């Protein structure tokens with residue numbers, strides 16, 4: 001069993017969990033993910049690793065409550081146990097000294113971009129980060145991002161904090177400035193990553209995204225997570241989750257993310273009903 005050692009509200013429906021998982025923490029690297037089950041009969045949910053502490057043997061996850069299992073996870077407390085915690089899964093980010101890199105994190109994507117930015121900076125890269133959220137309440141880890149970035153640009157869609165802009169605006173300005181940018185990471189909602197890809201493509205700067213497709217086994221066997229990249233079928237769980245943003249078939253990815261809206265809605269309604277009855 002995997003004990004929750006710390007829990008923190010980062011935003012109204014976004015929570016941080018620090019989980020004791022020494023074997024996973026020993027090997028975890030930026031860019032990888034875990035698959036979690038709350039109970040033995042529970043749904044398997046993929047969650048990107050936001051941080052790890054090898055000495056304490058812990059993994060930090062930042063979870064947005066978007067479905068039945070993530071909402072149920074939100075009811076757990078410090079001291080509760082997760083039934084399974086499989087990982088680290090997927091390929092790690094390719095970290096090295098690139099020169100100047102841009103790290104773009106949108107919404108809950110700020111969490112996985114953090115360890116990437118940190119390790120890029122440790123490897124000698126100059127890290128310019130852009131983080132954004134829909135509004136001030138949804139923004140988190142500004143201080144943490146500042147500590148691992150040579151420059152940090154913060155924006156909100158509605159202007160309730162910092163600059164009023166989508167992250168693609170400062171991204172485009174940075175590229176138009178002519179400043180040499182060698183590499184870009186962009187992580188966030190699929191639609192944000194799609195528009196980051198469209199923004200950077202004309203400038204020809206290699207751009208990496210971390211895809212969040214539907215997953216079941218997480219080991220390359222079920223095919224649930226398949227995406228088209230460069231005209232080929234790839235599995236996000238074993239070939240990714242990071243891919244060349246300019247090669248991803250974004251329309252197919254977005255369509256596949258919307259395959260089960262009725263089932264997801266029903267699962268939430270049933271769980272909320274049971275949760276109210278139990279409470």
Ligand code: FES
Nearest residue numbers: 218220222223237
């Ligand atoms: S989740 Fe089953 S193949 Fe990737």
